[in-house]
Amino acid sequence: AEEFYTSIGHMTQLVYTEKELLASLDDYIQAEQNKLDSVKRSKTTFRINTFASDPETFLSHPVNAFKLLKRMNREWRALEMLVRSNVSDGFVSNLTSRSEDLPNEGDQTGGAEALLRLQDTYQLDSDTMAKGKLPGERAHHVGCLTVDDCFDLGMAAYQEEDFYYVEMWMAQALQQMQQGETLSSVDPITILDYHSYALYRQGDLEAALVSTKQLLAIDPENQRGKSNLAYFEYELAKPDRVEIIPVIPNKYLTAYNATVYKQLCRGESVALTPRRRSRLFCRYHDNHGHPNLLIAPFKEEDLCDAPRVVRYYDVASHKDAEVIKKLAKPKVSPLCFSVRKTVAACSRSATFSLLSCWLENNGYKVVKKLINRVGYITGLEMSTAEWMQVANYGVGGLYEPHIDFQGVNISTVFNIIHNTLLSERRVVFPQKEVKNPYEYLGTGNRIATWLLYLSHVEAGGATVFPRAGAFAKPVKGSAIFWYNLHPDGEGDHQTQHAACPVLVGSKWVANTWLHERGQEFKRRCDLQSSAEQGLTSDSQYRHDG
Ligand SMILES: O=C(O)CCC(=O)C(=O)O
Numbered sequence: 192a193e194e195f196y197t198s199i200g201h202m203t204q205l206v207y208t209e210k211e212l213l214a215s216l217d218d219y220i221q222a223e224q225n226k227l228d229s230v231k232r233s234k235t236t237f238r239i240n241t242f243a244s245d246p247e248t249f250l251s252h253p254v255n256a257f258k259l260l261k262r263m264n265r266e267w268r269a270l271e272m273l274v275r276s277n278v279s280d281g282f283v284s285n286l287t288s289r290s291e292d293l294p295n296e297g298d299q300t301g302g303a304e305a306l307l308r309l310q311d312t313y314q315l316d317s318d319t320m321a322k323g324k325l326p327g328e329r330a331h332h333v334g335c336l337t338v339d340d341c342f343d344l345g346m347a348a349y350q351e352e353d354f355y356y357v358e359m360w361m362a363q364a365l366q367q368m369q370q371g372e373t374l375s376s377v378d379p380i381t382i383l384d385y386h387s388y389a390l391y392r393q394g395d396l397e398a399a400l401v402s403t404k405q406l407l408a409i410d411p412e413n414q415r416g417k418s419n420l421a422y423f424e425y426e427l428a429k430p431d432r433v434e435i436i437p438v439i440p441n442k443y444l445t446a447y448n449a450t451v452y453k454q455l456c457r458g459e460s461v462a463l464t465p466r467r468r469s470r471l472f473c474r475y476h477d478n479h480g481h482p483n484l485l486i487a488p489f490k491e492e493d494l495c496d497a498p499r500v501v502r503y504y505d506v507a508s509h510k511d512a513e514v515i516k517k518l519a520k521p522k523v524s525p526l527c528f529s530v531r532k533t534v535a536a537c538s539r540s541a542t543f544s545l546l547s548c549w550l551e552n553n554g555y556k557v558v559k560k561l562i563n564r565v566g567y568i569t570g571l572e573m574s575t576a577e578w579m580q581v582a583n584y585g586v587g588g589l590y591e592p593h594i595d596f597q598g599v600n601i602s603t604v605f606n607i608i609h610n611t612l613l614s615e616r617r618v619v620f621p622q623k624e625v626k627n628p629y630e631y632l633g634t635g636n637r638i639a640t641w642l643l644y645l646s647h648v649e650a651g652g653a654t655v656f657p658r659a660g661a662f663a664k665p666v667k668g669s670a671i672f673w674y675n676l677h678p679d680g681e682g683d684h685q686t687q688h689a690a691c692p693v694l695v696g697s698k699w700v701a702n703t704w705l706h707e708r709g710q711e712f713k714r715r716c717d718l719q720s721s722a723e724q725g726l727t728s729d730s731q732y733r734h735d736g
């Protein structure tokens with residue numbers, strides 16, 4: 192397992208599995224019930240012998256003697272068989288046969304880490320999360336986090352030595368206990384122990400002392416509590432004590448421009464100055480009177496001036512999007528992978544999975560139609576474009592900042608899957624799923640990216656450009672487009688972009704990477720000049736990590 196928690200496509204299977212297991216459990220309970228009823232029924236045939244005190248008189252009657260023999264020979268043995276019979280087989284084998292597909296400890300930890308990452312990116316407080324009051328969400332939320340759940344989240348943070356979140360979740364568990372939640376398997380002593388330790392590790396000795404006193408109020412003889420109390424009091428009494436200011440860690444993302452990335456993900460505009468923003472417009476686009484666009488031009492919106500990123504609305508219908516999502520199922524199309532990506536983030540590495548599928552551009556009617564449309568709109572050659580890549584991100588799913596083109600030295604062969612060179616940290620993803628597509632295609636570098644949104648996302652999941660300061664919220668049926676390369680073929684590192692973690696919802700995108708070959712006379716002049724133009728240094732946002 193260990194690959195469920197970020198692809199909703201995979202997790203839907205778990206919902207069905209649980210439903211089937213529940214039906215199987217009902218069958219099992221019914222079978223046990225039937226068995227018990229049979230046992231009770233046979234008991235009624237065995238009555239206490241009224242002659243028990245005088246067996247001789249009883250046995251002097253031949254019918255009595257025969258019936259006793261028969262009962263002892265057959266009926267008690269039959270009962271033994273009945274009691275020995277095992278009605279749990281069906282249920283147990285049902286469970287066993289599925290155990291391969293069931294989530295394991297690693298999956299659960301991954302789920303906890305995904306929650307912590309979301310909390311960190313979107314700055315959610317633990318009470319909001321515990322009550323499930325997330326933005327954008329509707330009626331589908333069912334469960335609240337219990338004291339045990341909060342404790343587990345605290346423990347997940349503890350495994351990562353992330354004491355800021357240990358403290359937060361242990362405090363949440365305690366608060367819920369105080370509010371009267373009683374059904375928990377962890378005791379307040381354990382929680383307080385972690386709570387005070389987390390405070391201590393963050394350098395907040397006063398608060399750690401308060402927490403330890405709370406622990407001792409419940410259990411005055413607690414050894415650890417007593418020695419911690421003595422230690423904190425001793426430390427606090429030191430005259431030359433230096434106040435340590437707790438640092439809020441940035442563990443859940445790379446240190447490199449993590450702050451800008453997270454601010455952009457929350458929709459806080461950090462990079463586009465008013466002057467830059469004033470240059471962004473909306474218009475109808477017909478690609479200079481292209482015959483296929485004259486009657487129904489597409490609505491084009493500027494998202495960013497440098498690099499120029501534009502969005503086209505309604506380039507895929509609701510139906511088109513649904514058909515593509517149906518095609519992007521491992522059972523439907525051959526080139527679908529559940530890619531497990533390990534991402535080193537700061538001091539830790541997180542593994543997350545992503546469902547991704549390559550759909551042959553000419554292999555499906557709807558794909559062909561949409562790819563042709565990209566050609567009409569951008570004016571670019573589509574015969575050298577890569578196959579459409581469909582990806583699904585579930586809750587917590589993200590894609591860290593990266594560039595789509597092959598790095599500095601184009602002739603260098605990075606043996607990696609599609610675009611997944613995480614530039615700064617040089618994390619190389621597993622290679623087996625897709626061979627080097629550049630070499631395989633022989634069509635040069637990825638000149639441009641067409642990113643089509645196949646779903647809305649209720650909260651989170653935006654595409655952001657941390658260096659350029661651009662933000663694109665997924666809008667179903669719209670596509671964003673940008674050039675990855677400068678007109679001279681050099682990669683434009685300002686195009687570095689990322690997918691923010693999905694907070695609520697399931698995000699589907701389809702990527703089309705256009706290649707250099709065939710574009711020699713096609714690259715549009717207006718886009719070209721604005722890319723060359725760049726920005727004056729006073730208005731350009733730079734983030735140098
Ligand atoms: O999903 C997104 O918003 C961005 C995806 C992306 O950058 C990629 O697949 O290269």
Ligand SMILES: [Fe+2]
Pocket residue numbers: 593594595610688
């Ligand atoms: Fe990308």
